[in-house]
Amino acid sequence: MSGHAPPELVCLGESMVTFLPSRPGRLADVPSFARAIGGAESNVACALAAAGHRVRWVGRVGRDGFGDHLVETIGGYGVDVGAVGRDPHRPTGVYFRTAADRATDAHEVAYYRAGSAASAMSPATVPYDSVADGRILHLSGITAALSADCLALMRELTAPRPGRPLVSFDVNHRPRLWRDGAAGDVLLELARRADLVFVGADEAEALWGVGEADAIRGVLPEPAVLVVKRGGEGAVVFERCAASFPTPPLPEPGALPPDPRASNAGGAEFQTVTHVPAPRVDIVAPVGAGDAFAAGFLSATLRGLGATARLRHGHLMAAAALTVPGDLAAPPRRGHADRLAALDDAAWGTLHLGPGWTGDPCQPGDDQEVRTP
Numbered sequence: 001m002s003g004h005a006p007p008e009l010v011c012l013g014e015s016m017v018t019f020l021p022s023r024p025g026r027l028a029d030v031p032s033f034a035r036a037i038g039g040a041e042s043n044v045a046c047a048l049a050a051a052g053h054r055v056r057w058v059g060r061v062g063r064d065g066f067g068d069h070l071v072e073t074i075g076g077y078g079v080d081v082g083a084v085g086r087d088p089h090r091p092t093g094v095y096f097r098t099a100a101d102r103a104t105d106a107h108e109v110a111y112y113r114a115g116s117a118a119s120a121m122s123p124a125t126v127p128y129d130s131v132a133d134g135r136i137l138h139l140s141g142i143t144a145a146l147s148a149d150c151l152a153l154m155r156e157l158t159a160p161r162p163g164r165p166l167v168s169f170d171v172n173h174r175p176r177l178w179r180d181g182a183a184g185d186v187l188l189e190l191a192r193r194a195d196l197v198f199v200g201a202d203e204a205e206a207l208w209g210v211g212e213a214d215a216i217r218g219v220l221p222e223p224a225v226l227v228v229k230r231g232g233e234g235a236v237v238f239e240r241c242a243a244s245f246p247t248p249p250l251p252e253p254g255a256l257p258p259d260p261r262a263s264n265a266g267g268a269e270f271q272t273v274t275h276v277p278a279p280r281v282d283i284v285a286p287v288g289a290g291d292a293f294a295a296g297f298l299s300a301t302l303r304g305l306g307a308t309a310r311l312r313h314g315h316l317m318a319a320a321a322l323t324v325p326g327d328l329a330a331p332p333r334r335g336h337a338d339r340l341a342a343l344d345d346a347a348w349g350t351l352h353l354g355p356g357w358t359g360d361p362c363q364p365g366d367d368q369e370v371r372t373p
Helices: 040-050 065-076 141-146 148-158 183-193 201-208 213-219 289-302 307-322 334-341 345-349
Strands: 009-012 016-021 033-038 055-058 060-062 085-087 094-097 109-112 136-140 166-170 196-200 225-229 235-242 269-276
Touching: 009 040, 016 065, 033 040, 033 065, 040 055, 040 065, 040 136, 040 141, 040 289, 060 065, 136 141, 136 148, 136 289, 141 148, 141 183, 148 166, 148 183, 166 183, 166 289, 183 201, 196 201, 196 289, 201 213, 201 225, 213 225, 213 235, 225 289, 235 307, 269 307, 289 307, 307 334
Parallel strands: 009 055, 009 136, 016 094, 060 085, 136 166, 166 196, 196 225
Antiparallel strands: 016 033, 094 109, 225 235, 235 269
8 A cells, every 4th residue: 555645435433453252152161362453443454455445544542562563554455544543652452252143142342441542542642643634534423432531522523614525424332332332322422423424323313212214314314325224134324415426425535525514405415215235144242333334325326326226235245354363354356355245136045154155365266155055
């Protein structure tokens, strides 16, 4: 990635060193752990960089060995890490987790992030110029929960202003981080100020008491693009489109995006609704799919693809994450993903993806483990 060309997309948020168990069981019983990295926004950045995009990750880590590991590992994916802050007084956050599905009661996570360097992100410690020169700025609700300073930063970055890039916001509700009952109001406020929003139907039910896609759109009419994720049932995208632009165009860097809450006096705007079912996937580990879906959708958005293709690329990137043990997976080669995304509805409906389906990106030929009954 060129050090001179501006990024296509900037991701801002916390990344931590994560310790993965050597075998299933309670944290009290696991004898050893393998070191990896974890963080919603850095996961998206790494996936997009691996898919060939120019990406910058902006965060804050301690001036310690774990901070070195995060910066070096994320940079190793081809992500620009030049704007990452190093805090000499606060540590890099770490966490330990069990191997069980996050949706079950058996799943345990032990976070050691209170007072971390990332929690000190604020308008004073994150220069606006470091996040504003991409076509898209990707954020998530996790950052807003870390501290009052982090919430102030999120409010500044989502505020309408001249030169603001298109703001992508993944609601990413983490109940453990919210202790004062403010999650619903805060995350709704931030989502309403974004241009593109990702939210799970289960998250919307927990936060706002609505779980059906149309009802979620009723709660969030402001974003120009709203993606509602429905797990194994697939995803729905609602988008307001000008009559002359079937796919909403991205603003050029430095241009002011239209206020998504402004009415269209000329009446030349309409809404489209597109649903794409998820392919059948042989799941190895049910982690990382949400971040991967966002990366696939954003990649297709940067490429100017239509709604169905954007959702399908989201599903394919999620399938890549679901068929490997960790949170991060090598994406499918672009040509192969494009061929799968272009399948007719009947063929897409029979798609079955298993471990290894993305293939070795360094080897020619077809990828493996892509089956249709």
